[in-house]
Amino acid sequence: MMKEVRYCFDNLEDLIDRVHALFSRPDADLPLPPEGEMRYRVQLAIHEWLANLIQHARFGNRRPSIELTIRSNGDLVECFIDDNSEGFDLNGRLKSNPSIQEAFPERGMGLHFIRACTRELNYVRLKDGRHRLIFTMAKDEDPWLDIPF
Amino acid sequence: MHNPSVMSFTVELLNAETVVIRIGKALDFRNAAEFKAICQEQVQKGVRNFILDFSETGILDSTGLGAIFSLYRQVSPRNGQVVFASVSRPVQVVVQLTRTYKVFRQFPSVEAAQEALQQA
Numbered sequence: 001m002m003k004e005v006r007y008c009f010d011n012l013e014d015l016i017d018r019v020h021a022l023f024s025r026p027d028a029d030l031p032l033p034p035e036g037e038m039r040y041r042v043q044l045a046i047h048e049w050l051a052n053l054i055q056h057a058r059f060g061n062r063r064p065s066i067e068l069t070i071r072s073n074g075d076l077v078e079c080f081i082d083d084n085s086e087g088f089d090l091n092g093r094l095k096s097n098p099s100i101q102e103a104f105p106e107r108g109m110g111l112h113f114i115r116a117c118t119r120e121l122n123y124v125r126l127k128d129g130r131h132r133l134i135f136t137m138a139k140d141e142d143p144w145l146d147i148p149f
Numbered sequence: 150m151h152n153p154s155v156m157s158f159t160v161e162l163l164n165a166e167t168v169v170i171r172i173g174k175a176l177d178f179r180n181a182a183e184f185k186a187i188c189q190e191q192v193q194k195g196v197r198n199f200i201l202d203f204s205e206t207g208i209l210d211s212t213g214l215g216a217i218f219s220l221y222r223q224v225s226p227r228n229g230q231v232v233f234a235s236v237s238r239p240v241q242v243v244v245q246l247t248r249t250y251k252v253f254r255q256f257p258s259v260e261a262a263q264e265a266l267q268q269a
Contacts, residue, residue, distance in 0.1 A: 016179070020207060040242040047210055051178045104218035109211035116246060145247050 002078075003031035004071040012054050012064050019046060019068065031072040038139045042070070042077055045117045048110045049081055049133050057085035065130075074139070081133040082126065090123040090133070103148040116145035158187055167198040167266055169234075169259050172206045176213035184213070188220045197229030200262045201253075204235035209243045221252065230254070230269070234262040 007022065009015050022028040023043045032039040046068065053066065062084055069080040093111060100112055115121055118135040126132055157180075161169040168191050176184055188199065199220060203209070221231045233255045236244065244250050256262035 016177075016208075024207065035238070037242060037245075040239045041246075043239065044210070044242060044246075047177070047208065051210060051212070055178060104222055106215040106219050107212070109215060113211045113246070143246055147247055147249075149252050 002073050006069045009066040041117045045114045048113045077137045084130050087131045116143050169200045171202040175208035177208050177210040178212040181212045181216040184216045197224045197227045199231045202234050203240045206237050209240045232262045234259045
Protein backbone atom coordinates (compact mmCIF):
# COMPACT_ATOMS: atom_id res chain seq x y z
CA MET A 1 0.00 0.00 0.00
CA MET A 2 1.34 3.38 -1.00
CA LYS A 3 1.69 6.02 1.70
CA GLU A 4 2.10 9.67 0.72
CA VAL A 5 3.30 12.84 2.43
CA ARG A 6 3.39 16.34 1.00
CA TYR A 7 5.19 19.48 2.19
CA CYS A 8 5.15 23.04 0.86
CA PHE A 9 7.94 25.60 1.13
CA ASP A 10 8.10 29.24 0.10
CA ASN A 11 11.48 30.41 1.32
CA LEU A 12 14.66 29.43 -0.50
CA GLU A 13 16.85 30.72 2.33
CA ASP A 14 16.02 27.93 4.75
CA LEU A 15 14.68 25.38 2.27
CA ILE A 16 17.61 22.97 2.57
CA ASP A 17 17.60 23.01 6.37
CA ARG A 18 13.85 22.50 6.56
CA VAL A 19 13.89 19.58 4.15
CA HIS A 20 16.77 17.87 5.94
CA ALA A 21 14.97 18.42 9.23
CA LEU A 22 12.10 16.36 7.83
CA PHE A 23 14.44 13.44 7.32
CA SER A 24 15.82 13.64 10.84
CA ARG A 25 12.50 14.27 12.61
CA PRO A 26 10.70 11.09 13.72
CA ASP A 27 7.32 12.87 13.76
CA ALA A 28 7.65 13.89 10.09
CA ASP A 29 6.28 10.41 9.36
CA LEU A 30 8.07 9.98 6.05
CA PRO A 31 7.03 6.79 4.26
CA LEU A 32 10.62 5.54 4.22
CA PRO A 33 12.44 2.95 6.33
CA PRO A 34 14.08 4.91 9.18
CA GLU A 35 17.64 3.65 8.70
CA GLY A 36 17.73 2.16 5.22
CA GLU A 37 20.10 3.19 2.45
CA MET A 38 17.13 4.22 0.33
CA ARG A 39 16.16 6.93 2.81
CA TYR A 40 19.58 8.55 2.44
CA ARG A 41 19.54 8.23 -1.35
CA VAL A 42 16.12 9.89 -1.53
CA GLN A 43 17.41 12.66 0.74
CA LEU A 44 20.49 13.10 -1.46
CA ALA A 45 18.52 13.27 -4.73
CA ILE A 46 16.09 15.80 -3.25
CA HIS A 47 18.98 17.87 -1.87
CA GLU A 48 20.74 17.96 -5.24
CA TRP A 49 17.61 19.11 -7.06
CA LEU A 50 16.82 21.78 -4.46
CA ALA A 51 20.44 22.97 -4.61
CA ASN A 52 20.00 23.28 -8.37
CA LEU A 53 16.80 25.31 -7.91
CA ILE A 54 18.34 27.58 -5.28
CA GLN A 55 21.44 28.28 -7.34
CA HIS A 56 20.08 28.42 -10.88
CA ALA A 57 16.28 28.71 -11.08
CA ARG A 58 14.63 31.99 -12.05
CA PHE A 59 11.41 32.85 -10.30
CA GLY A 60 10.90 36.33 -11.75
CA ASN A 61 8.71 38.40 -9.46
CA ARG A 62 6.94 35.37 -8.06
CA ARG A 63 7.41 34.23 -4.50
CA PRO A 64 9.11 30.83 -4.80
CA SER A 65 6.81 27.91 -4.18
CA ILE A 66 8.22 24.40 -3.81
CA GLU A 67 6.03 21.40 -3.17
CA LEU A 68 7.60 18.10 -2.20
CA THR A 69 5.63 14.87 -2.41
CA ILE A 70 7.04 11.51 -1.34
CA ARG A 71 5.07 8.37 -1.99
CA SER A 72 6.25 4.89 -1.06
CA ASN A 73 5.21 1.36 -0.25
CA GLY A 74 8.52 0.68 1.51
CA ASP A 75 10.16 -0.98 -1.49
CA LEU A 76 9.63 1.66 -4.16
CA VAL A 77 9.68 5.43 -3.72
CA GLU A 78 8.10 7.95 -6.04
CA CYS A 79 9.01 11.57 -5.50
CA PHE A 80 7.65 14.77 -7.05
CA ILE A 81 9.20 18.19 -6.63
CA ASP A 82 7.01 20.94 -8.07
CA ASP A 83 8.20 24.51 -8.43
CA ASN A 84 6.95 27.76 -9.94
CA SER A 85 10.25 28.78 -11.54
CA GLU A 86 10.70 29.48 -15.24
CA GLY A 87 11.92 25.91 -15.68
CA PHE A 88 15.09 24.21 -16.70
CA ASP A 89 16.10 22.11 -19.70
CA LEU A 90 16.99 19.05 -17.65
CA ASN A 91 16.42 16.55 -20.43
CA GLY A 92 18.53 18.59 -22.87
CA ARG A 93 21.28 19.03 -20.30
CA LEU A 94 21.45 15.32 -19.56
CA LYS A 95 21.43 14.46 -23.26
CA SER A 96 24.24 16.89 -24.08
CA ASN A 97 26.27 15.86 -21.04
CA PRO A 98 25.56 12.14 -20.62
CA SER A 99 28.56 11.27 -18.45
CA ILE A 100 31.32 12.81 -16.39
CA GLN A 101 34.44 13.14 -18.53
CA GLU A 102 36.77 15.09 -16.28
CA ALA A 103 38.81 13.32 -13.60
CA PHE A 104 38.09 14.59 -10.09
CA PRO A 105 35.61 17.24 -11.25
CA GLU A 106 34.93 20.17 -8.96
CA ARG A 107 31.55 21.15 -10.39
CA GLY A 108 28.75 19.82 -12.54
CA MET A 109 28.08 16.52 -10.78
CA GLY A 110 24.69 17.34 -9.23
CA LEU A 111 22.44 16.18 -12.06
CA HIS A 112 24.62 13.10 -12.52
CA PHE A 113 24.15 12.31 -8.82
CA ILE A 114 20.38 12.48 -9.26
CA ARG A 115 20.37 10.36 -12.39
CA ALA A 116 22.65 7.75 -10.86
CA CYS A 117 20.53 7.49 -7.69
CA THR A 118 17.23 7.11 -9.47
CA ARG A 119 15.56 4.35 -11.45
CA GLU A 120 13.35 6.70 -13.48
CA LEU A 121 13.83 10.43 -13.86
CA ASN A 122 11.66 12.91 -15.69
CA TYR A 123 10.99 16.64 -15.74
CA VAL A 124 7.74 18.05 -17.08
CA ARG A 125 5.78 21.26 -17.34
CA LEU A 126 2.42 21.01 -15.58
CA LYS A 127 -0.85 22.41 -16.95
CA ASP A 128 -0.81 25.19 -14.36
CA GLY A 129 2.62 26.37 -15.61
CA ARG A 130 4.68 24.93 -12.77
CA HIS A 131 7.45 22.39 -13.35
CA ARG A 132 7.78 18.97 -11.83
CA LEU A 133 10.77 16.71 -11.26
CA ILE A 134 9.66 13.11 -10.95
CA PHE A 135 11.88 10.30 -9.85
CA THR A 136 11.55 6.77 -8.61
CA MET A 137 13.96 4.77 -6.54
CA ALA A 138 13.92 1.16 -5.38
CA LYS A 139 15.11 -0.53 -2.22
CA ASP A 140 18.09 -2.89 -2.40
CA GLU A 141 19.71 -1.18 -5.36
CA ASP A 142 23.40 -0.32 -5.43
CA PRO A 143 23.60 2.63 -7.84
CA TRP A 144 26.92 3.70 -9.25
CA LEU A 145 28.07 6.99 -10.73
CA ASP A 146 31.11 6.56 -12.94
CA ILE A 147 33.63 9.29 -12.12
CA PRO A 148 37.03 9.02 -13.83
CA PHE A 149 39.79 8.75 -11.22
CA MET B 150 27.18 31.05 -1.04
CA HIS B 151 27.43 31.14 2.72
CA ASN B 152 24.67 30.00 4.98
CA PRO B 153 24.99 30.79 8.67
CA SER B 154 22.97 27.74 9.63
CA VAL B 155 25.77 25.50 8.38
CA MET B 156 28.37 25.09 11.08
CA SER B 157 31.89 26.19 10.31
CA PHE B 158 34.72 23.72 10.09
CA THR B 159 37.27 23.24 12.82
CA VAL B 160 40.91 22.58 12.09
CA GLU B 161 43.22 20.69 14.41
CA LEU B 162 46.90 20.62 13.54
CA LEU B 163 48.41 17.25 14.47
CA ASN B 164 51.90 17.98 13.17
CA ALA B 165 53.52 20.14 10.51
CA GLU B 166 52.17 17.98 7.71
CA THR B 167 48.86 16.66 9.01
CA VAL B 168 45.58 18.25 10.04
CA VAL B 169 42.16 17.03 11.08
CA ILE B 170 39.24 18.95 9.62
CA ARG B 171 36.00 18.33 11.48
CA ILE B 172 33.32 18.79 8.85
CA GLY B 173 30.38 19.40 11.16
CA LYS B 174 26.77 19.22 9.96
CA ALA B 175 27.31 19.69 6.25
CA LEU B 176 29.75 20.03 3.41
CA ASP B 177 27.62 21.22 0.53
CA PHE B 178 27.05 24.01 -1.99
CA ARG B 179 26.50 26.47 0.86
CA ASN B 180 29.92 26.13 2.48
CA ALA B 181 32.15 24.36 -0.07
CA ALA B 182 33.97 27.63 -0.87
CA GLU B 183 34.76 28.11 2.82
CA PHE B 184 36.09 24.55 3.01
CA LYS B 185 38.33 25.14 -0.01
CA ALA B 186 39.68 28.37 1.47
CA ILE B 187 40.52 26.67 4.77
CA CYS B 188 42.25 23.79 2.98
CA GLN B 189 44.14 26.18 0.72
CA GLU B 190 45.46 28.03 3.75
CA GLN B 191 46.71 24.78 5.26
CA VAL B 192 48.33 23.63 2.01
CA GLN B 193 50.16 26.95 1.79
CA LYS B 194 51.51 26.32 5.30
CA GLY B 195 52.97 22.99 4.14
CA VAL B 196 50.23 20.61 5.25
CA ARG B 197 49.82 17.67 2.86
CA ASN B 198 47.81 15.11 4.84
CA PHE B 199 44.16 15.81 5.61
CA ILE B 200 41.97 13.71 7.88
CA LEU B 201 38.33 14.62 7.27
CA ASP B 202 36.16 13.81 10.28
CA PHE B 203 32.58 13.10 9.16
CA SER B 204 31.23 11.89 12.49
CA GLU B 205 28.67 14.71 12.75
CA THR B 206 27.93 15.10 9.06
CA GLY B 207 24.40 14.74 7.75
CA ILE B 208 25.00 16.22 4.29
CA LEU B 209 27.75 15.70 1.75
CA ASP B 210 26.58 16.76 -1.69
CA SER B 211 28.15 16.87 -5.15
CA THR B 212 29.63 20.34 -4.61
CA GLY B 213 31.10 19.25 -1.28
CA LEU B 214 32.63 16.19 -2.92
CA GLY B 215 33.98 18.46 -5.67
CA ALA B 216 35.71 20.55 -3.02
CA ILE B 217 37.33 17.40 -1.63
CA PHE B 218 38.45 16.47 -5.15
CA SER B 219 39.99 19.93 -5.43
CA LEU B 220 41.94 19.32 -2.23
CA TYR B 221 43.07 15.92 -3.48
CA ARG B 222 44.33 17.49 -6.71
CA GLN B 223 46.47 19.86 -4.66
CA VAL B 224 48.02 17.40 -2.23
CA SER B 225 48.49 14.28 -4.35
CA PRO B 226 51.42 15.74 -6.39
CA ARG B 227 53.13 16.37 -3.01
CA ASN B 228 52.60 12.75 -1.94
CA GLY B 229 49.91 13.97 0.37
CA GLN B 230 46.75 12.09 1.34
CA VAL B 231 43.13 12.87 2.00
CA VAL B 232 41.49 10.26 4.22
CA PHE B 233 38.02 9.94 5.72
CA ALA B 234 37.34 9.20 9.39
CA SER B 235 34.15 8.25 11.26
CA VAL B 236 32.08 8.29 8.10
CA SER B 237 28.37 8.81 8.87
CA ARG B 238 25.61 6.94 7.03
CA PRO B 239 24.60 9.84 4.74
CA VAL B 240 28.24 10.38 3.77
CA GLN B 241 28.74 6.64 3.23
CA VAL B 242 25.88 6.70 0.71
CA VAL B 243 27.78 9.31 -1.35
CA VAL B 244 31.05 7.38 -1.02
CA GLN B 245 29.31 4.20 -2.19
CA LEU B 246 27.49 5.95 -5.05
CA THR B 247 30.68 7.51 -6.39
CA ARG B 248 33.05 4.66 -5.42
CA THR B 249 35.38 7.25 -3.92
CA TYR B 250 36.53 4.68 -1.36
CA LYS B 251 38.95 3.74 -4.17
CA VAL B 252 40.66 7.10 -3.72
CA PHE B 253 40.05 8.15 -0.13
CA ARG B 254 40.93 5.58 2.52
CA GLN B 255 38.40 5.31 5.32
CA PHE B 256 39.06 4.77 9.02
CA PRO B 257 36.70 4.14 11.91
CA SER B 258 38.14 7.03 13.92
CA VAL B 259 40.42 10.05 13.64
CA GLU B 260 42.93 8.23 15.86
CA ALA B 261 43.03 5.22 13.53
CA ALA B 262 43.54 7.53 10.55
CA GLN B 263 46.30 9.38 12.37
CA GLU B 264 48.06 6.12 13.21
CA ALA B 265 47.90 4.91 9.60
CA LEU B 266 49.29 8.20 8.29
CA GLN B 267 52.15 8.08 10.78
CA GLN B 268 53.10 4.61 9.58
CA ALA B 269 53.01 5.58 5.90
